[in-house]
Amino acid sequence: MTVFDEATAVRRTAAGRYEVRPDERFALLAPGGGTPPAVNGGVLIATMLRCVLDSSPHPHPVATSAHFLRVPQTAPARVEVTWLKEGRTAATARASLIQDGKTAVEMTITTGTVPDPAGGRGASLSWTGAPPVLPPIEDCVDLGPWPGAIGPDGAAGYAGQVEMRLDPATTGWRDGEPAGIPEMRGYFRLRDDRDPDAYLLALAVDGMPPVVFGLGAAGWAPTVELTWHMRAVPVPGVLKVAARCRHVSGGWFDEEAEVWDAAGRLVAQSRQIARVGRKGHAEDARAR
Amino acid sequence: MTVFDEATAVRRTAAGRYEVRPDERFALLAPGGGTPPAVNGGVLIATMLRCVLDSSPHPHPVATSAHFLRVPQTAPARVEVTWLKEGRTAATARASLIQDGKTAVEMTITTGTVPDPAGGRGASLSWTGAPPVLPPIEDCVDLGPWPGAIGPDGAAGYAGQVEMRLDPATTGWRDGEPAGIPEMRGYFRLRDDRDPDAYLLALAVDGMPPVVFGLGAAGWAPTVELTWHMRAVPVPGVLKVAARCRHVSGGWFDEEAEVWDAAGRLVAQSRQIARVGRKGHAEDARAR
Numbered sequence: 001m002t003v004f005d006e007a008t009a010v011r012r013t014a015a016g017r018y019e020v021r022p023d024e025r026f027a028l029l030a031p032g033g034g035t036p037p038a039v040n041g042g043v044l045i046a047t048m049l050r051c052v053l054d055s056s057p058h059p060h061p062v063a064t065s066a067h068f069l070r071v072p073q074t075a076p077a078r079v080e081v082t083w084l085k086e087g088r089t090a091a092t093a094r095a096s097l098i099q100d101g102k103t104a105v106e107m108t109i110t111t112g113t114v115p116d117p118a119g120g121r122g123a124s125l126s127w128t129g130a131p132p133v134l135p136p137i138e139d140c141v142d143l144g145p146w147p148g149a150i151g152p153d154g155a156a157g158y159a160g161q162v163e164m165r166l167d168p169a170t171t172g173w174r175d176g177e178p179a180g181i182p183e184m185r186g187y188f189r190l191r192d193d194r195d196p197d198a199y200l201l202a203l204a205v206d207g208m209p210p211v212v213f214g215l216g217a218a219g220w221a222p223t224v225e226l227t228w229h230m231r232a233v234p235v236p237g238v239l240k241v242a243a244r245c246r247h248v249s250g251g252w253f254d255e256e257a258e259v260w261d262a263a264g265r266l267v268a269q270s271r272q273i274a275r276v277g278r279k280g281h282a283e284d285a286r287a288r
Numbered sequence: 289m290t291v292f293d294e295a296t297a298v299r300r301t302a303a304g305r306y307e308v309r310p311d312e313r314f315a316l317l318a319p320g321g322g323t324p325p326a327v328n329g330g331v332l333i334a335t336m337l338r339c340v341l342d343s344s345p346h347p348h349p350v351a352t353s354a355h356f357l358r359v360p361q362t363a364p365a366r367v368e369v370t371w372l373k374e375g376r377t378a379a380t381a382r383a384s385l386i387q388d389g390k391t392a393v394e395m396t397i398t399t400g401t402v403p404d405p406a407g408g409r410g411a412s413l414s415w416t417g418a419p420p421v422l423p424p425i426e427d428c429v430d431l432g433p434w435p436g437a438i439g440p441d442g443a444a445g446y447a448g449q450v451e452m453r454l455d456p457a458t459t460g461w462r463d464g465e466p467a468g469i470p471e472m473r474g475y476f477r478l479r480d481d482r483d484p485d486a487y488l489l490a491l492a493v494d495g496m497p498p499v500v501f502g503l504g505a506a507g508w509a510p511t512v513e514l515t516w517h518m519r520a521v522p523v524p525g526v527l528k529v530a531a532r533c534r535h536v537s538g539g540w541f542d543e544e545a546e547v548w549d550a551a552g553r554l555v556a557q558s559r560q561i562a563r564v565g566r567k568g569h570a571e572d573a574r575a576r
Contacts, residue, residue: 065353
């Protein structure tokens, strides 16, 4: 069992109730410190999706909307799932991650069926925009330790689990020379050998360093809301992720990511709204 | 009082409870017919936002995620609002539109404060992508009656309330010659004289004909989930809306819209996932 599967494991305690535990092995730490470490939002979403899919009449999380209210502790928490509609094409559930009696993450999820390369007939209408252009993986930068990583060499926490190889055109911020464009592009996979699936896509759509690093911003950029769409079942292999921003203003920025699989198919899309980074997430948690 | 303000009016009946009524004056009808008419999703969101903002500690709906479960009847309905977090920078509520004991629309909303041209200091970091390029409004096509409009001349329902003037590059589908690109661009305003605000932005982000009409699709394209972000308070004047799609597959398509105000500022963004059109929405309502 991979660390990712351990970290997102759930245990059903009653109908619609699950015990989970945000896992420090996927935590991020802002440069200024901050206690406790904040677990990556995508890992929390993946964990909650396991609870939802456990009782879903459809196999895929087509639309997942998550609002992040509080930074959960790396301690046991409860997920409650309530089905609001179970239709023939789509079903919708509400899921809440609750700790100390308070909602930390509130999600609404619509499940359905998306194309699977393993089989199934094609739909009548099919169209896709241009894929991202990336240098070959060997010419990309192994991100390694970066602001947000934990431990003396940045190898603990999230950065120790996820391998990102970024297009060098989007990594100037690492050397104090941000490109001036809020974009991140690169290859994405777990350091563990594990094929992508819906849960890993939930991680990939929020997996890149914040796009505003490309504008010179630094520090923890807390996601306030993230919605992602699963568009196809990914084939095995490394994922490509391309993220961009359209607008930074008033302390808010949006980030849109597309995830493409090793066969060149668009498998997931996301958009989030987040706060421009502050010094430490503990400070931010207090401020909100 | 404008028709839009009447159609989105709410009445508080108890703490966190409101009486509303989906209004046939903003209904859409698929070409194949269908009873009852479906009220435009943006109007439903605007109505629910009135309920949320009635008790919000912050003025603006920064992030609104809506999942559409059932087509509400044009009859009285109830909106229930529950606050999950009320923080200094952001507050999050859940809102449900309920009719006949069933949830028709489930929303999660995070409120906060976005820039207002009327005042306030600028934030430290500010950046915006390129705005849409549109011909002058006088060279754009008054959409008038279109598939989805109601009444003998298409002047009843939604099309009777909203004036859309589309870039002719995106209207070939009206003459059976779709451009082959899933994009819609145009100017957007109410036929009533009314300045844009958060509620009208909720309408504008889902206001264009479905982008897949540009690929030759037709018929009602039911929105399954739509999330939109308010990025600034709009100045008075006509809005520009640019919508595009990235992927159509397996019967699903995404649609992303940006809304720019008369001063050339990005004021709202949305993304939705929807089903490719079928013959009539009554048929679809049964199928889901």
